[in-house]
Amino acid sequence: xxxxxxxxxxxxxxxxxxxxxITCQVEPGPIGIVGTLNxxxxxxxxxxxxxxxxxxxPTKIVANFEEIHLVKAHLALALLNRREDxxxxxxxxxxxxxxxxxxxxxxxxxxxxxxxxxxxxxxxxDSLLIGGVGLNAARYTMLYxxxxxxxxxxxxxxxxxxxxxxxxxxxxxxxxxxxxxx
Amino acid sequence: xxxxxxxxxxxxxxxMLKLMLTRxxxxxxxxxxxxxxFTQATNNKFDLIILDLMMxxxxxxxxxxxxxxxxxxxxxxxxxxxxxxxPADRExxxxxxxxxxxxxxxxNRELAGRITEILAGPRPERxxxxxxxxxxxxxxxxxxxxxxxxxxxxxxxxxxxxxxxxTLAVNLAGALHRSGRRVCLLDLSPSVGHVTIHLxxxxxxxxxxxxxxxxxxxxxQVVTRHDTGLFLIAAPAKPVRGGLSxxxxxxxxxxxxxxxxxxxxxxxxxxDDATCAALSVCRYAVLVxxxxxxxxxxxxxxxxxxxxxxxxxxxxxxxxxxxxxxGQVSRAAxxxxxxxxxxxxxxxxxxxxxAVAQGVPLVFGQANTPLVNAIMExxxxx
Numbered sequence: 001x002x003x004x005x006x007x008x009x010x011x012x013x014x015x016x017x018x019x020x021x022i023t024c025q026v027e028p029g030p031i032g033i034v035g036t037l038n039x040x041x042x043x044x045x046x047x048x049x050x051x052x053x054x055x056x057x058p059t060k061i062v063a064n065f066e067e068i069h070l071v072k073a074h075l076a077l078a079l080l081n082r083r084e085d086x087x088x089x090x091x092x093x094x095x096x097x098x099x100x101x102x103x104x105x106x107x108x109x110x111x112x113x114x115x116x117x118x119x120x121x122x123x124x125x126d127s128l129l130i131g132g133v134g135l136n137a138a139r140y141t142m143l144y145x146x147x148x149x150x151x152x153x154x155x156x157x158x159x160x161x162x163x164x165x166x167x168x169x170x171x172x173x174x175x176x177x178x179x180x181x182x
Numbered sequence: 183x184x185x186x187x188x189x190x191x192x193x194x195x196x197x198m199l200k201l202m203l204t205r206x207x208x209x210x211x212x213x214x215x216x217x218x219x220f221t222q223a224t225n226n227k228f229d230l231i232i233l234d235l236m237m238x239x240x241x242x243x244x245x246x247x248x249x250x251x252x253x254x255x256x257x258x259x260x261x262x263x264x265x266x267x268x269p270a271d272r273e274x275x276x277x278x279x280x281x282x283x284x285x286x287x288x289x290n291r292e293l294a295g296r297i298t299e300i301l302a303g304p305r306p307e308r309x310x311x312x313x314x315x316x317x318x319x320x321x322x323x324x325x326x327x328x329x330x331x332x333x334x335x336x337x338x339x340x341x342x343x344x345x346x347x348x349t350l351a352v353n354l355a356g357a358l359h360r361s362g363r364r365v366c367l368l369d370l371s372p373s374v375g376h377v378t379i380h381l382x383x384x385x386x387x388x389x390x391x392x393x394x395x396x397x398x399x400x401x402x403q404v405v406t407r408h409d410t411g412l413f414l415i416a417a418p419a420k421p422v423r424g425g426l427s428x429x430x431x432x433x434x435x436x437x438x439x440x441x442x443x444x445x446x447x448x449x450x451x452x453x454d455d456a457t458c459a460a461l462s463v464c465r466y467a468v469l470v471x472x473x474x475x476x477x478x479x480x481x482x483x484x485x486x487x488x489x490x491x492x493x494x495x496x497x498x499x500x501x502x503x504x505x506x507x508x509g510q511v512s513r514a515a516x517x518x519x520x521x522x523x524x525x526x527x528x529x530x531x532x533x534x535x536x537a538v539a540q541g542v543p544l545v546f547g548q549a550n551t552p553l554v555n556a557i558m559e560x561x562x563x564x
Contacts, residue, residue, distance in 0.1 A: 012265035012286065023236065023266055049192075051236045059266075059274035061241045081267055081285070157270040 014079040018110040024050035032087010038138035045070040079161035103177040108170040115146030184229035189219030191237045216240030221362040235264040243278045250279035333439035337447040340470035342480040346505040347470045352380040355446040356545035357561035363443040366413040370456045372425030375417025382541020390418040396433035431459035473511045504530040526560040
């Protein structure tokens with residue numbers, strides 16, 4: 001008899017901290033990577049097949065481990081190939097309201113990020129960066145179609161991703177490139 | 183239909199990709215580790231190598247560079263299939279020598295299309311990297327404590343000239359390299375060594391340029407990598423008085439043993455300081471004897487002397503080498519005279535002359551000749 005288990009989703013994620021790039025595999029479960037990062041019942045994130053590079057040489061692998069525990073609070077960014085990798089849309093998007101988008105520029109302690117944010121009705125910096133309710137109150141939130149420059153090494157090729165999860169605790173400023181009216 | 187080598191540490195991905203490639207009527211060989219993949223790639227002929235960038239022992243960038251530095255694999259197309267999706271990863275892989283790049287997960291159509299494109303496309307002849315370029319790409323390791331010096335020292339002895347000692351030393355080094363070991367060949371002859379003739383290298387830096395204080399930095403300056411992948415430290419192009427000192431040789435070998443799995447030493451033509459120092463730390467002393475009376479007499483005397491140099495029976499290997507078609511003395515007579523069995527017999531090989539002329543030792547250029555087989559078998563016993 002064949003037993004059917006739940007479908008395993010394994011994501012390839014590039015985590016950026018202020019010092020390292022960590023390319024690894026994460027199994028986020030049904031709540032997706034955003035939900036997993038925002039899950040306050042655990043401070044650590046288990047990842048597998050992790051390869052470490054230093055930010056100044058992001059393609060040079062300096063260490064690798066079959067299994068690592070990442071401290072969620074110290075992860076600045078998580079780069080994902082596609083926005084579908086973020087998790088279930090029903091969990092990520094508001095259930096009502098028209099979705100608008102606007103390009104934004106964010107600075108963190110180590111990175112300069114250009115991407116697109118999504119919102120309903122109007123852009124609310126307070127909701128995006130500080131406060132918010134529900135999912136918006138969580139530490140990690142999303143941007144789409146991003147490029148990331150390491151501020152200390154601006155000549156390196158920028159990172160790019162279809163979706164980005166960023167840690168709001170690391171953000172130092174935000175600029176809206178165009179007022180977001182659809 | 184192509185013969186494809188797939189190198190990836192992820193067992194699930196290997197199985198899946200093998201299935202996809204087999205359904206495309208390709209023949210697939212698998213390697214789970216970079217070192218294993220490198221050995222397979224250099225010992226077999228493949229139409230395409232598919233490799234991952236993230237592997238635990240040798241990462242894909244380094245593996246690609248090493249494959250491009252090898253004569254046997256420098257023109258084989260390399261397709262990188264990886265979960266590293268950043269533009270910088272793509273650029274680095276291309277710089278290392280990869281021809282194409284796909285990101286995981288791959289789909290059947292995309293993979294088939296890319297493979298067809300690669301196999302049908304032009305294959306530009308890649309120049310072999312220069313010695314200096316290779317040295318820069320694969321430096322020997324940083325300074326380490328003597329306690330980590332674990333490489334084997336294998337000293338070739340033949341105190342009577344013309345017995346083919348250097349030929350055997352070079353080919354044994356090649357055989358060990360072919361078996362996947364990191365090998366350095368050290369020519370200790372103070373009177374114009376012949377290793378550079380066998381490998382046809384312009385005499386690069388030699389051990390004569392080592393300073394009094396031999397550290398890893400100084401050693402790195404005199405190690406040259408040959409196109410075959412062998413590392414070597416050459417002897418000076420002109421005869422020198424005395425050769426390396428005992429202390430210098432020991433310091434040199436300590437450094438080499440921390441960077442190489444095997445150090446094959448082509449001993450000097452006499453039991454000089456350097457050769458004795460090498461013997462004092464050797465795992466094996468390989469005594470080369472040819473089937474003629476003078477050589478056998480020299481071998482008998484050498485065997486009697488070795489215990490006084492702290493080289494004992496269990497460390498000694500005897501090779502009966504036929505540098506010419508015929509020998510004056512039979513194997514049985516040689517063994518009777520030496521009072522021990524010979525460990526290997528290496529037959530005459532007419533291809534040796536052209537191997538020297540081309541600068542490619544027989545173990546790299548010729549497959550399955552009696553001499554190559556004998557050396558490969560002997561290497562396997564060490």
